[in-house]
Amino acid sequence: MDTIDTGKVRLSIVDDSYLHAVIYTNEEIVEGDIPAVTDFLDQFSDPIPALIERQGSYSISVLVQISMMQQTKHRLKAIAYIERNHRDVIMTRIAANTYFRDVEVKSFYDPDEAIGWLKQFFPSEPLKAEIPQTAQI
DSSP, rough: OOEESSSEEEEEEETTTTEEEEEOOEEOGGGGHHHHHHHHHHSSOOEEEEEEEOSSSSSEEEHHHHHHHHHGGGEEEEEEOSSHHHHHHHHHHHHTTTTTTTTTEESSSSSHHHHHHHHHHSOOOOOOOOOOOOOOO
């Protein structure tokens, strides 16, 4: 599973080295949106670096923020946000100080700089989904 689209967020693995998350909704991200994202991230045995791009104007429910605060450090090791404007920068600062406080978070206006930061400071083994072990008969 290299790409999924939840109807609000598109997740894909790029160059076998980082997660690219595009949040394109203008709606609220709610608790029901979590399982598809966590299932996607749980296919990797170690926390992975992520590039987050905002295309919509969304909000995140309190329950989702709490869930991310409790679970993110087990799934993500660094997050590079691509900012569109000053409002995005403020949203990134809030995320970095609350629900993403257990991982390294940094803002970028240039996608190439963001990707370079992730690859330089948070390199990963090639990201390949773990294949579940089947029971031996």
